[in-house]
Amino acid sequence: MGVQSLLALAVAIGVTSYLKLHGASYSAILLGLLASTVAQLAISLAFSSLIYRWFISPTKSLPHPRDTPFILGNLIPFLSEPWGFPLARWQRTVPTTTSGFYRVFLGPFDYLIPKSSQAVTTVMTQPYLFHKPAAVRDGLVESLGVGLVAAEGSVHKRQKKLLTPIFGMNRNRRLVPQMWAKALILADKMQELVIKFDGHSDILFMHPLTMAATLDVIGVTTLGVDFDSVTRPDQPILKAYQRVFPSFENQSATEKFFGATLPAIISPHLLFKLPLKPIQEFHQGMTFLQDFCLAQIKQKKQEIEDDKNDTIDVREKDILSAIIASGLEDESEILSHILTILAAGHESTAITLAWAIFKLAQHPIVQDKLRAELQAATRDMKGKEMSLDEINSLTYLRCFLMEVFRLYPAFPAMMREAGNGTLVGDLHIPKGKQIMVSPYAVNRSQELWGDDADEFRVERWEESYSGGAKSSQAFLTFSSGPRICIGKDFATLSLKVFLVVLVSRFRFEEAIPGWHPIIQKGTSLKPQGLKVKVTLL
Structure with missing residues (x-):
C-alpha cells in the first residue's frame, strides 16, 4: 500500500473515530467520510x-508547450482535437x-513526450522497462484478455515466441488467394454501387466498405470463416464490430463524449461498469464476439484432434488452426489472441485502406503511376491473381503505401510507464512516470524527416528505402523494437x-476538390465521412 493510500486510510479512521466519540449518527458518519474523501481528492489534485x-x-526543468494554463495544462487541446x-x-x-524529452500536462x-530519435529509441527499445500503464493494460484485458498487446514481461516474451512463426512469410504466401478473393468481392460491390447511379461513376463513402472488406479478410484468414460482410452488411458479426468500434458520425455530442473523451480520463474498471448506452453496446458486441470465437476454437480443436494424419491443410489452413496446432491448450489465452488479431488487424487495416484510397484521389499523378506499374506487371497474366513474390516486386506500390502508413498511422498515440527509476542523459525519470509516444507526431517530425515531413511525397521512398528518415525509430506506425x-x-x-x-478497375477522384475528411477524436485515426468519386475503367 502506497503512502497516499495509507494517509487516506488514516484520515478515514480519524474522521470515523471523531464522529463516533461525539455521538454522530450512521448517516452523519457516511457524510463525513464522503466530505473527507472529496477534500483529500481536492488537496491531492491541487498538490499535483x-x-x-x-x-x-x-522533470520540472523540462520545456512544455507555450500557453499552458496553470491548472488544466494542455488538457483542452488534447481532448478537443x-x-x-x-x-x-x-x-x-x-x-x-x-535528454530529448518535453512534458505536457493533462489536468493533474x-x-x-520523447521528441528526439534518442529519446524515442530509449523508450521503444526497452519495452519491459517502459511498459504499458496499469490503466491501459486493464482496459485491454477487460476487452481482449491477456493477449500479445496486453501482456507484459515474461508472458509477452512467451506469447511472441509462439505467435511470430505463425505470421511468417510461408503463411502469408498461402493466404494470398483468400485475400485476393475478398478484394474481388469488394471491387464487385463497388462496381454494383457505381452502376446503380449512372453506370459509370458515383461518389462512395469508403470507410464502411473498407471496414466490411477487411473484416472479411480477417474472418477467412484467421478463423477460416466467410463473414460475407461486404455483400451482406446486416451480418451479426459486422453489427457486433460496429458496437465495439463505433463511428461517431451520427452520434450526439453527449454520445461522442462518452464514447471518445471519457475513456481517456477514467479508469477502465469504473468505465466498463457505467450504465451508459455506449458502454452497454460495447459489452453486447464483445459478448457476441467472445461467444462466436469460443465456438470456433472448440470446432477447430475438434478438427485437429480428429486429424490422425497431421494433415497440413487441417493444421495450417488458418491462423486459429495454426495456434491450436502449435500446442497451446488454454482456451482463454487462445481466445485472447484471436480477439486481439480480429480487433487490431481489422480496424487498423480498414482505416489505412480508406486513407490510401483518399490519397490516390488527391494525387492523380501518383495514381496514374501506380496503375501503370500494375498494368505492366499483369499484362501477360490474363486476369489471374498475383503471387506473393509478384505483389512484393511492385516497388512503387510499396513506396506509396509506406507514405500512407507514415502520414496516417492507425493509432496516433501509445502510453508507457517507467517500471523503475532510470537516467536518460541528464534526466532522471522516476518510477511510475507516465510517457506518451506519438507515432503521428514522430512520423511527421521535421527533425527526423526533413522540412517536407508534413507533405505527401511518395518519392522519398523511391530515393531511399528508409524514406530518408534520420533514424530507424522515425517510423512508428507499427511500433518498433521488441514490441x-x-x-x-x-x-x-x-x-x-x-x-x-x-x-486496376477504378479511377479515384476527389469528391470535393480540396476537401479533407474530419478525423474522429479518440484512440484511432478513423476518418468520418471519407468519400471519393469512383469511376469504372
Missing part, C-alpha cells in the same frame, strides 16, 4: 497540479532538450492486394 508539477518534480494533432504541433514548437497528470507489431507483414500484404485489385 500546483506544487509538485512546478516546484518538486524531477484528434490525439495526434496537438502532439504533432508540439513536436515542432517545443524546444529540444539534451504529467506526461513525458513491433508481428502482424505488420500480414496487414501490408492485405492492403497491397486490395490496392492492386481496386486501382
Whole structure:
C-alpha cells in the first residue's frame, strides 16, 4: 500500500473515530467520510497540479508547450482535437532538450513526450522497462484478455515466441488467394454501387466498405470463416464490430463524449461498469464476439484432434488452426489472441485502406503511376491473381503505401510507464512516470524527416528505402523494437492486394476538390465521412 493510500486510510479512521466519540449518527458518519474523501481528492489534485508539477518534480526543468494554463495544462487541446494533432504541433514548437524529452500536462497528470530519435529509441527499445500503464493494460484485458498487446514481461516474451512463426512469410504466401478473393468481392460491390447511379461513376463513402472488406479478410484468414460482410452488411458479426468500434458520425455530442473523451480520463474498471448506452453496446458486441470465437476454437480443436494424419491443410489452413496446432491448450489465452488479431488487424487495416484510397484521389499523378506499374506487371497474366513474390516486386506500390502508413498511422498515440527509476542523459525519470509516444507526431517530425515531413511525397521512398528518415525509430506506425507489431507483414500484404485489385478497375477522384475528411477524436485515426468519386475503367 502506497503512502497516499495509507494517509487516506488514516484520515478515514480519524474522521470515523471523531464522529463516533461525539455521538454522530450512521448517516452523519457516511457524510463525513464522503466530505473527507472529496477534500483529500481536492488537496491531492491541487498538490499535483500546483506544487509538485512546478516546484518538486524531477522533470520540472523540462520545456512544455507555450500557453499552458496553470491548472488544466494542455488538457483542452488534447481532448478537443484528434490525439495526434496537438502532439504533432508540439513536436515542432517545443524546444529540444539534451535528454530529448518535453512534458505536457493533462489536468493533474504529467506526461513525458520523447521528441528526439534518442529519446524515442530509449523508450521503444526497452519495452519491459517502459511498459504499458496499469490503466491501459486493464482496459485491454477487460476487452481482449491477456493477449500479445496486453501482456507484459515474461508472458509477452512467451506469447511472441509462439505467435511470430505463425505470421511468417510461408503463411502469408498461402493466404494470398483468400485475400485476393475478398478484394474481388469488394471491387464487385463497388462496381454494383457505381452502376446503380449512372453506370459509370458515383461518389462512395469508403470507410464502411473498407471496414466490411477487411473484416472479411480477417474472418477467412484467421478463423477460416466467410463473414460475407461486404455483400451482406446486416451480418451479426459486422453489427457486433460496429458496437465495439463505433463511428461517431451520427452520434450526439453527449454520445461522442462518452464514447471518445471519457475513456481517456477514467479508469477502465469504473468505465466498463457505467450504465451508459455506449458502454452497454460495447459489452453486447464483445459478448457476441467472445461467444462466436469460443465456438470456433472448440470446432477447430475438434478438427485437429480428429486429424490422425497431421494433415497440413487441417493444421495450417488458418491462423486459429495454426495456434491450436502449435500446442497451446488454454482456451482463454487462445481466445485472447484471436480477439486481439480480429480487433487490431481489422480496424487498423480498414482505416489505412480508406486513407490510401483518399490519397490516390488527391494525387492523380501518383495514381496514374501506380496503375501503370500494375498494368505492366499483369499484362501477360490474363486476369489471374498475383503471387506473393509478384505483389512484393511492385516497388512503387510499396513506396506509396509506406507514405500512407507514415502520414496516417492507425493509432496516433501509445502510453508507457517507467517500471523503475532510470537516467536518460541528464534526466532522471522516476518510477511510475507516465510517457506518451506519438507515432503521428514522430512520423511527421521535421527533425527526423526533413522540412517536407508534413507533405505527401511518395518519392522519398523511391530515393531511399528508409524514406530518408534520420533514424530507424522515425517510423512508428507499427511500433518498433521488441514490441513491433508481428502482424505488420500480414496487414501490408492485405492492403497491397486490395490496392492492386481496386486501382486496376477504378479511377479515384476527389469528391470535393480540396476537401479533407474530419478525423474522429479518440484512440484511432478513423476518418468520418471519407468519400471519393469512383469511376469504372
